[in-house]
Every structure is written in C-alpha cells, then in structure tokens.
Amino acid sequence: MSAAEPGALRTAIAVLYIAAITVFLVGVALRIIGGLVNVDALGVTGTLMNAGAWPIAVVAAILDVRQRRRAAL
C-alpha cells in the first residue's frame, strides 16, 4: 500500500458518511413535504432514500473499521 492511499481512503470514507447523512435527511424532507402537499410519490421517494442511506453508511462503516484495523497493525 502506498503512503497516499490511507489519506485517499479516509477522504472516501468521510464522503460516504456525508453522502449517507445527506441522502437520509433529504429523504426525511421529501417525506415531510409529501405529507404536507399530499403527494404520494414524494413520500415514496423519501422512504426509498431513507432506506438507501443505510447501505451507504454501512459500507463507510465497514471500510472505516478495516482501515483503522490495518493502521493499528
């Protein structure tokens, strides 16, 4: 592993975490707006985004744990 890789991986992990949080929060906003304006499609999209945020965060978490484990060895 080259010296630059851990830094790049840390950045990628941070981007994934931020992406997951953003997707989740946008999903929540869509669900609220969908409920307020009574548009089912917005609510469904928001729900799918809520569900979709979890795998993104899980990938980030697994990469994070692996990266720190390698760094500790």
Add this chain to the structure above:
Amino acid sequence: MRTMSTPNALRPRGLRLLARNEYVTAEAIYGTLLICAVLAAADDEPESEVLITGVAASFVFWFAHAFAITITRRGVVDGRRVGLRGASLDAAYHSAGFLTGPIIPILILTAGTFDVIDGTVAYWAALSSGVAVLVAMGIVAGWELGLRWYRCVLGGIATGLVGLVIITLKAIFD
C-alpha cells in the same frame, strides 16, 4: 476494548481478533438489541414497513451517537486540540457498531420484503438472529478465556437470555 493494551499471550489472533476487537463492540450489541426491539414492537406491520422502520432506527441511533461523541470530543482532550473534522470522523468510527450490528437481521428482513423467503419466516428469523448473535458472542468470550465447552455454551445461553429480556423490556416500554 480497542484502546486497551493486551498482553501478547491473551491477545486474540486471526478470526477472534477480527470478530471480537473490531466488529463486536458495545455499539454493535446495542444496535442488534435495538433492531430486535423494533421488530418485536412491529409484529403486526408488513415486512417492508418493519424494514424501513428498522433501517431508519439504526441510522438515526448511529447519527445520534456520533453526534454525542463529536460534541464531547471536540475541543482540547488530554492536552491536544481536536477539531470538528477529527472529532466527527472519530465519532463516526466509534459509532459504526450501530450500523454493522443490525446487518444480519436487516438482510434477512430484506429477503422477506422481496419474497426471497416467506415474510413470516423472515420476521422470526430476523428476530431470532439478534439473539443468536448474542449467544455466539457469549460462547466466543468463554472460548477466549479457555473455559470448558459446556461453560462456553452456558455463558452463551445466559448472554442470549439477558439479551432477550432487554429486547422484551425495550419493546414493552417503547
């Protein structure tokens, strides 16, 4: 514990190192209990609703835990400055168990939602998987301590039973 130094003779190796020190954390156990409690409280809802609720609960608890750690670690800790970026990345790492702990129950529920397996079977399998994970953790802890096999199994069963009680309490009072 990740930060605690362990004498070499007792340091877990191979699979035990992977399982115990990295993926099996207090947060992972709590994440597993949480998803089981959500499942137990939502037995009348369709699988897709339970899945969404479980995934959202896991995510929100991870976010809340990471937020709490970020707030407490930001500033000057042990004489060194910790900025927002460093504190939040550390917090996300230390909260990762909330996301990784419920992976097995959520995958089983997903299979039920997409009719890969029967919905009722998926629900009960997902609920049981959390307790099974706790039983396995109890057995592995006994194994690491070098206990006889039956004491490992008893320890695993005791761990599973305590988990079951906590899940029941959480489902009742939530």
